[in-house]
Amino acid sequence: MAEEVKKAPRPVDPNSAKYKLGKIAADAFADAIEAKKKGIPVAWVSSNFPVEIPETLGIATVYPENQAAGIAARGAGERMCNVAEAEGYSNDICAYARISLAYAKLKSCPEQDVAMPDVVLCCNNICNCMIKWYENLAQELNIPMIMLDIPFNPDYDVSDAQVQYVSAQFWDAVHQLEQLFGLKWDDDKFEEVTGFSCRASRAWLAATGCAKYVPSPFNGFDLLNHMAVMVTARGKECSGDAMETLYKEYMENHKNGTSTFRTEEKYRILFEGIACWPYLRATSTGLKSRGINMVTTIYADAFGYDYDSFEGMIKAYCSVPNAINLEKSRDKRIKLCQDNHVEGMLIHTNRSCKLWSGFMYEMGRQVGKACDIPVASFDGDQADPRNFSEAQYDTRVQGLMEIMEANKEQKGAN
Amino acid sequence: MTVNELFAKLHEVPADPKAQMDRYLAEGKKIVLCAPVYTPEEIIHAMGFVPMGAWGADTELRRAKEYCPAFLCSIVQSILELGINGMYDGxxxxxxxxxxxxxxxxxxxxxxxxxxxxxxxxxYPQNRKPAYGVAFTKAGYERVIRDLEKLGGTFSDEKLAASNAVYNRHNAAMRKLEQVLAKHPEVTACQRSDAFKSAFFLTKEEHTALIEELTAALEQQTPGTEKTPILLSGILADAPAFNAILDEMGLHIVADDVAAQSRQYQTDVPESGDALTALAEKFANMDNCSVLYNAAKPRVKWIVDTAKARGAKGVLVALTKFCDPEEFDYVMIKKACESAGIPITVVEIDRQMVQFEQARTNIETFRDMLNM
Known part of the structure; x- marks a missing residue:
């Protein structure tokens, strides 16, 4: 019997964006574990909480959503969900929350260990499910919870009342943390952190914006990995440097006619929704094998916080994808489709995310109509592998591809 | 009217809300639908409209599926279904x-x-208690007022103060009724549900009058033999088939933490300051609810304390399928009840249920356990 010859992993250039970004993402978990040993307070933080607060105060951070995605991608989503369900949590609850609550109970998961928190920092601009999840974490772990409430905005623009409300909470959260851990707010440090955050955000937006080139200089699935840095470390100096390297590499790819999408790019789509972490390979292969590149996703915008004033920062946090109304959400997608020459839209109807999926049918119809592109959807889940069917995914992607193909032929004929 | 006549009257309204709505429309009244939860009815009332509850209905979902994935709760989906089907026309x-x-x-x-x-x-704000939260609630109310003005409503602080008083009186009437019902096991779960549900479809003045009359009549009535006392928790518990099971099993609801029942009547509008600020302060003072943030989760303790105070032998959680705020709270309620030695069970319900056999089996087992 022939022995399987394993390929040695290709060495990664330490000056490459991939190396730098991978190291930042991995260090984020390790740094918090080290900080905990030194007695530095550790916070578990919602992904869209203003990182400027813990970064300025010197609080170490862990992002449970990022941890849950990692656990799910490494195949332990179902095992952890089962632990939460045995506690009484319904399997209808967000799988990230179930994984995180399971971790709070077990305090261990070899697929991604993290430092245990001294406080939880919750922001509901992504969903109100986050409030319930963090309330229960705070109760179970007997630690304080800081709540920064950014309500869903039913209007197109952010109102003055909302800016005032969120600004007041921002400073209230700062004062609560100062008192809890004997810390002192430093305006100079805050300015430095906002500078880092904006620099990383600008570079991230520029890099993801390279999808405007045809063919795209990158495989959109790259964004799902690199996004981790924007979630966990956008307020750190090293992130700006790494993101600028990423942008530079994408521009070089464009100039050289190369791409990290290592096959012919026949079709370009917008992928809507959180990734199916347990099935990254299946979802990626299903596209790549057909020459479909997911050139863009709302993630490109979701973690790009560029602002030039305190009010601008507050408005940016009030305008993240899940906090805005259908019309604003739709227009953001339409712009992504137009800027990036998108030919189809693939929607992940994510069982874990009621808010993201709840008006997606109507929004998908409106985006499809405005951009004159086909729209297909599939059922899945961001972390619970039981809610995805590879066969259904394949059929839907095939259907989408056939319409894109027919559209191309029609265009060619005209 | 006698107790039974009053219950019959309170049954008619929720049995056919559309007929009630058409009656008001025929009288020239304007109706504003109030979706769950904590819609500022006082403002709508003060501006000359009849606030009418829109909590959906036990109905098949067809058109709503064009908009909603299957994992959204059936309360919200059925509100949309009724809207699309013209049930709220007018x-x-x-x-x-x-x-x-x-x-x-x-x-x-x-x-x-x-x-x-x-x-x-x-x-609404979730950080509703600090001054900045009250200010944001008030800004939300002002937005509602502006929109209602576009529909012909007129606002004044005096009118709102009067409406606040109407609603406080209704709150008090509902709280008193709830206390009296705890002492009257002969009142069925179906009748109890009607008393609460009818509040959504009648003007508060009419409903208060009926409830005050009912409470007075019940106080004159000799209570029946005690059944198995329970505390009922959940968002909604109005399905006739569900309540019929509770009656069949001899369960007596001696307290409830149901959002569509007593939960909404716990807090009054304070009588200080201007009426709109006072209404915002009412919201600030509210608690004990799965959709109102409070890291201390006082609702959990409230359920345990209330079950003990009312002599409930157990807690029955009627969990609306896909309601994640309730699903998160359930785990903490379960743990607290278990530590307090109070038996608890959960029954999943939704507005599309036609088969209640699983619920029946679960409730029957629960009843047997409570009576062991």
Missing amino acids: ASAIVIPSLCDTLKTLGENWKYAVPSIPFIPMT
Whole structure:
């Protein structure tokens, strides 16, 4: 019997964006574990909480959503969900929350260990499910919870009342943390952190914006990995440097006619929704094998916080994808489709995310109509592998591809 | 009227809300639909409209599926279904607070699914207790007022003060009724449900009068033999088949933590200051609810304490399928009840249920356990 010859992993250039970004993402978990040993307070933080607060105060951070995605991608989503369900949590609850609550109970998961928190920092601009999840974490772990409430905005623009409300909470959260851990707010440090955050955000937006080139200089699935840095470390100096390297590499790819999408790019789509972490390979292969590149996703915008004033920062946090109304959400997608020459839209109807999926049918119809592109959807889940069917995914992607193909032929004929 | 006549009257209204709505429309009244939860009815009332509850109905979902994935709760889906099917035709607007994720999506879908009935959003703060939270609640109310003015309503602080008083009186009447019902096991779960549900479809003045009369009549009536006392928790518990099971099993609801029943009547509008600020302070003072943030989760303790105080032998959680705020709280309620030695069970319900056999088996086992 022939022995399987394993390929040695290709060495990664330490000056490459991939190396730098991978190291930042991995260090984020390790740094918090080290900080905990030194007695530095550790916070578990919602992904869209203003990182400027813990970064300025010197609080170490862990992002449970990022941890849950990692656990799910490494195949332990179902095992952890089962632990939460045995506690009484319904399997209808967000799988990230179930994984995180399971971790709070077990305090261990070899697929991604993290430092245990001294406080939880919750922001509901992504969903109100986050409030319930963090309330229960705070109760179970007997630690304080800081709540920064950014309500869903039913209007197109952010109102003055909302800016005032969120600004007041921002400073209230700062004062609560100062008192809890004997810390002192430093305006100079805050300015430095906002500078880092904006620099990383600008570079991230520029890099993801390279999808405007045809063919795209990158495989959109790259964004799902690199996004981790924007979630966990956008307020750190090293992130700006790494993101600028990423942008530079994408521009070089464009100039050289190369791409990290290592096959012919026949079709370009917008992928809507959180990734199916347990099935990254299946979802990626299903596209790549057909020459479909997911050139863009709302993630490109979701973690790009560029602002030039305190009010601008507050408005940016009030305008993240899940906090805005259908019309604003739709227009953001339409712009992504137009800027990036998108030919189809693939929607992940994510069982874990009621808010993201709840008006997606109507929004998908409106985006499809405005951009004159086909729209297909599939059922899945961001972390619970039981809610995805590879066969259904394949059929839907095939259907989408056939319409894109027919559209191309029609265009060619005209 | 006798107790039974009053219950019959309270049954008629929720049995056919459309007929009640048409009666008001025929009288020239304007109706504003109030989606769950904590819609500022006082403002709607003060501006000359009849606030009418829109909590959906036990109905098959067809058209709503064009907008909603299957994992959204059936309360929200059925509100949309009724809207699309014309059951709310004639209403001037719908006010939808966005206190849970699914309610956020209801408003967005409503604009396109039911364009004939304007959507008015009510955005509440979760940090509602500090002064900045009260100010934001007030800004949300002012937004509702502006939208209602466009529909011909007129606002004044004096009128709102009068409406606040009407609603406080109704709150008091409902709280008193709830206390009296705890002492009258002969009142069925179905009748109890009607008493609460009818509040959504009658003006508060009419409903208060009926409830005060009912409470007085019940106080004159000799209580029946005690059955098995329980505390009922959940968002909604109005399905006739569900209540019939409770009656069949001899369960007596001696207290409830149901959002569509007593939970909404716990807090009054304070009588200080201007009426709009006072109404915002009412919201600030509210608690004990799965969609109102409180890291201390006082609702959990409230359930345990109330079950003990009312002599409930157990807690029955009627969990609306896909309601994640309730699903998260359930685990903490379960743990607290178990540590306090109070038996607890959960029954999943939704507005599309036609088969209640699983619920029946579960409730029957629970009843047997309580009576062991």
